[in-house]
Amino acid sequence: MTINLTLLIVMGVMFAVGIYLLLERSLTRVLLGIILISNGVNLLLLQSAGRSGLPPIVRDGLVAEDYFDPLPQALLLTAIVIAFALVAFMLALIYRSWVMGRQDEVADDEEDRRVAAAVGAYDPEEDAEVGTETSEFIDTVDPATGSVRVVDAAERNSENAAEDHGVDHSTGEGER
Amino acid sequence: MEVDLIELVPLAVLLPLFGAAFAFAFYRNQSTQKTITIATLVATAVLEILLLSEVWVSGTHAVHLAGWPAPFGISMVIDRFAALMLVVSSLITMAVLFYAVGQGAAEEKQDSGPVSIFYPTYLILVAGVSNAFLAGDLFNLYVGFEIFLTASYVLLTLGGGEARIRAGVTYVVVSILSSMLFLITIGLIYSATGTVNLADMALKLSQLDEGTQLMLHVMLLVAFGIKAAVFPLAFWLPDSYPTAPAPVTAVFAGLLTKVGIYSIIRTETLLFPGEQLSTALMIFAGLTMIVGILGALAQTDIKRMLSFTLISHIGYLVFGLALSSVIGMAATVYYVAHHITIQTTLFLVTGLIERRSGTSNVDRLGGLAKISPVLALLFFVPAMNLAGIPPFSGFVGKLGMMQGGIAENTWITWTLVFASVLTSLLTLLAVARIWSRGFWRKTEDAEDPGEALAHKTLAHARAANKRLLPVQMIAPTALLVGMSVAFTVFAGPLMDFSRDAAQDMYERTPYLEAVLGEERVDGVREELVEFTTHHVIDLETDDDGAAEYAPVRTSLEPDSAEGGDD
Numbered sequence: 001m002t003i004n005l006t007l008l009i010v011m012g013v014m015f016a017v018g019i020y021l022l023l024e025r026s027l028t029r030v031l032l033g034i035i036l037i038s039n040g041v042n043l044l045l046l047q048s049a050g051r052s053g054l055p056p057i058v059r060d061g062l063v064a065e066d067y068f069d070p071l072p073q074a075l076l077l078t079a080i081v082i083a084f085a086l087v088a089f090m091l092a093l094i095y096r097s098w099v100m101g102r103q104d105e106v107a108d109d110e111e112d113r114r115v116a117a118a119v120g121a122y123d124p125e126e127d128a129e130v131g132t133e134t135s136e137f138i139d140t141v142d143p144a145t146g147s148v149r150v151v152d153a154a155e156r157n158s159e160n161a162a163e164d165h166g167v168d169h170s171t172g173e174g175e176r
Numbered sequence: 177m178e179v180d181l182i183e184l185v186p187l188a189v190l191l192p193l194f195g196a197a198f199a200f201a202f203y204r205n206q207s208t209q210k211t212i213t214i215a216t217l218v219a220t221a222v223l224e225i226l227l228l229s230e231v232w233v234s235g236t237h238a239v240h241l242a243g244w245p246a247p248f249g250i251s252m253v254i255d256r257f258a259a260l261m262l263v264v265s266s267l268i269t270m271a272v273l274f275y276a277v278g279q280g281a282a283e284e285k286q287d288s289g290p291v292s293i294f295y296p297t298y299l300i301l302v303a304g305v306s307n308a309f310l311a312g313d314l315f316n317l318y319v320g321f322e323i324f325l326t327a328s329y330v331l332l333t334l335g336g337g338e339a340r341i342r343a344g345v346t347y348v349v350v351s352i353l354s355s356m357l358f359l360i361t362i363g364l365i366y367s368a369t370g371t372v373n374l375a376d377m378a379l380k381l382s383q384l385d386e387g388t389q390l391m392l393h394v395m396l397l398v399a400f401g402i403k404a405a406v407f408p409l410a411f412w413l414p415d416s417y418p419t420a421p422a423p424v425t426a427v428f429a430g431l432l433t434k435v436g437i438y439s440i441i442r443t444e445t446l447l448f449p450g451e452q453l454s455t456a457l458m459i460f461a462g463l464t465m466i467v468g469i470l471g472a473l474a475q476t477d478i479k480r481m482l483s484f485t486l487i488s489h490i491g492y493l494v495f496g497l498a499l500s501s502v503i504g505m506a507a508t509v510y511y512v513a514h515h516i517t518i519q520t521t522l523f524l525v526t527g528l529i530e531r532r533s534g535t536s537n538v539d540r541l542g543g544l545a546k547i548s549p550v551l552a553l554l555f556f557v558p559a560m561n562l563a564g565i566p567p568f569s570g571f572v573g574k575l576g577m578m579q580g581g582i583a584e585n586t587w588i589t590w591t592l593v594f595a596s597v598l599t600s601l602l603t604l605l606a607v608a609r610i611w612s613r614g615f616w617r618k619t620e621d622a623e624d625p626g627e628a629l630a631h632k633t634l635a636h637a638r639a640a641n642k643r644l645l646p647v648q649m650i651a652p653t654a655l656l657v658g659m660s661v662a663f664t665v666f667a668g669p670l671m672d673f674s675r676d677a678a679q680d681m682y683e684r685t686p687y688l689e690a691v692l693g694e695e696r697v698d699g700v701r702e703e704l705v706e707f708t709t710h711h712v713i714d715l716e717t718d719d720d721g722a723a724e725y726a727p728v729r730t731s732l733e734p735d736s737a738e739g740g741d742d
Binding site for chain 2 (some may be wrong): 022027030034037038041044045047048050071072075078079082085086089090093094096097100101106107109
C-alpha cells in the first residue's frame with residue numbers, strides 16, 4: 001500500500017498539536033484540539049484508500065488496480081459531518097458555560113478538591129499564588145445583572161479568594 | 177402476500193427516527209409529541225418482540241440494505257444476542273418514558289425554550305442504540321454510537337443549568353475522544369483488511385500478522401472500554417450521570433454502557449476470538465469490580481453511589497466475556513439483560529426517593545419504610561437483586577460466571593471468582609447502608625432530615641405520598657421491578673436461550689453464513705470449526721443435559737478435555 005508522505009506528516013502534526021491543546025484547561029483550546037484531532041482522523045481515513053487512481057467508473061480494458069478506492073471517501077464524508085455537528089454542539093456548551101459562569105475553563109472535580117483539602121495537598125502549579133487568568137472579563141460587573149462575577153480561577157485558588165474577602169472585611173472592621 | 181418478518185429489521189431503527197422527525201414537527205404541541213413518542217416506542221417494542229420470537233427458533237439472520245450483497249453493501253445482522261438486547265432495551269426505554277411522562281420531566285421549567293426537545297431526542301437515542309445493536313459493519317456501529325451519543329449530550333445538558341453544563345463538558349469531551357479513537361481504528365482496520373464488514377473482517381483479520389492483530393484489538397478494546405466505563409477509563413461516569421434528570425440518568429446507566437459491553441463482546445467473539453488478551457481483560461475486570469465498589473462505599477449520595485456500583489458491575493460483565501467457555505458467555509448475556517433492567521430500576525427508584533424526601537443524600541434520609549412501604553418494596557427487590565442474593569437473577573448470572581471461572585481453573589480465573597464474591601458482599605454492604613439509613617431508621621435519627629420528610633403524624637406523611645409519589649411514576653417503576661423478577665422466574669428458558677446465543681457467537685459460522693452466504697464460509701469452515709473447538713470449552717451440549725447440571729467439568733487443556741471427562 002502506497003502512502004503519501006506529506007499527508008502522513010501533516011496528520012502526525014495535527015494529532016500532536018491536537019493532543020497538546022486537548023490537555024489545556026481552557027475549553028476553547030480543548031475544542032480547537034478536538035477539531036485538529038478530528039481532521040487528523042479524516043486524513044487517516046483518506047489515506048486508507050491507498051494511492052490515487054482513476055475515478056471508480058467502470059471502463060473497458062482497465063484492471064481493478066487502476067481505479068481509486070471510493071469507500072474511504074464515503075466514510076470520510078460521514079465522519080466530517082458528524083465531527084461538524086459535535087463541534088457545533090461543543091461550541092454551544094462552551095458559550096453557555098461562559099454565559100452562566102463567565103468561565104472558559106474545565107471545572108475542577110469536586111471530589112478531587114475535597115480530597116486535596118483533606119490531605120492538605122499543595123501543587124505548586126495549581127496552588128501557587130500567581131495571576132492564573134488574564135482575561136478581560138474577570139471580576140467585571142455584569143452589565144445585565146449588575147452583579148460582580150468571580151471566575152473559577154479565583155474560586156479554585158480558594159486561599160487566594162479567602163484572602164481577598166478577608167482583606168475587605170478587615171479593612172471594614174479596621175475603620176469601625 | 178407473505179412478508180418475511182426478518183425483512184422488517186431496519187424498521188427497528190427507522191421507526192424511532194421517523195417518530196423523532198414527526199415529534200419535531202409538532203414542537204409547539206407537547207401532548208401530540210407525547211402521543212407520537214409513546215406510539216412509536218410501543219410499535220418498536222412489538223416489532224422487536226416479534227423479531228426475538230423469530231430469531232429464538234431460527235437463529236441468525238442478515239438483511240442486506242438495498243439488495244447490495246455483503247461485503248459491498250451495508251448489512252444489518254440480528255442474532256439471538258442482538259435480538260435479546262433490542263427487546264430489553266425497548267422495554268426499558270418504554271418504561272422510562274412513561275416514568276418521564278409521569279414526572280413531567282419533559283415540561284420541566286428549565287426546558288422552556290421555543291422548541292421542546294425531550295421527546296424527539298429520546299427517540300433518536302433509541303434509534304442510535306438499536307442501530308448499534310444491529311450493525312453488521314464497523315462503520316455502521318460507529319454511526320450508531322454517534323447517533324445515541326449525540327442524543328445523550330443533549331439529554332444530559334437538558335435545561336442548560338450550571339451543574340449540567342459542567343458535567344456535560346467532561347462527558348462530551350471524553351466521548352468525542354473515544355469516538356475519535358474508534359474512527360482511527362476503523363481507518364487502520366480498513367487499511368489492513370480492505371473491508372468494514374464485520375463478517376468479512378472476521379475472516380481477513382486472522383490472516384494478518386500477530387503484532388498488527390494485537391494493536392487493532394487493543395485499540396478497539398480501549399475505544400469501547402471508555403464507552404463501557406471499564407477501569408481505568410471509567411472516571412467520567414460518576415461525574416456526569418448523576419446530574420441529569422432521574423429518567424435520563426436511569427436510561428443512560430442502564431443502556432449506554434451496555435452498548436459498549438455489547439461491542440466488546442462482538443470484538444472478542446467475532447473479530448478476535450481466542451484468548452490473546454483474556455488475562456489482561458480479566459485483570460482489568462477485577463480492578464473494575466473492586467475499585468468501583470470501593471468508590472461506591474465512599475459515597476453518601478445515592479445517585480453517585482449507584483453510578484459507582486454500575487462501574488463495578490461492568491467488571492462482572494468483562495470477567496464473563498473474557499472467559500472462553502459457553503457457560504461464561506451465556507451467563508454474561510443473561511447478566512447484561514438483567515443488569516440493564518436492575519440499574520435502570522434503581523435509578524428510577526432513587527428519583528422517587530429524591531422526590532419524596534427532597535434529597536438523595538443518605539445521611540439526610542430516614543423513616544421511608546414507614547412513610548411509604550410501597551417505595552421501600554420497590555427499592556428492596558432490585559437492591560437485593562443487584563447484590564446477587566439468591567434467588568434473584570443477579571445470583572443466577574453471577575453463579576454462571578463463577579462456574580465458568582472455576583471450569584477454566586487458572587490462577588487468574590480463581591482470583592476473579594474471589595474478587596466477584598467480595599464485590600458481591602461489598603455491594604450488599606453499600607445497598608444495605610442505603611436501606612438501613614434511608615428506610616429503616618427513624619426520621620428523627622437523621623442529623624438534618626430532608627425538608628419533605630418532616631411531618632407531624634404518620635397520617636400526614638401518608639397523605640403527602642399521594643402528591644409526591646404519583647401513581648404514573650410508581651407504575652412504570654413497579655413494571656420494571658416486575659420485569660427484573662421475571663428474569664428470575666424465567667431464568668431456565670432465558671439461560672437456555674443465552675446459552676444458544678453464546679454458542680452461536682463462539683461458533684461464528686451462523687453469523688458468517690447469514691451475512692456472507694454459505695459458499696463463502698464453506699471454504700474456511702474447517703478452519704473455523706477447528707479454531708473454535710480448540711479454544712472454547714464445553715461446546716457440546718447434546719449430552720443429555722449433563723452440561724446443564726454439571727457445567728464444571730471441562731478445562732482448557734486439550735488433553736484433559738478428552739481424558740478428564742467423568
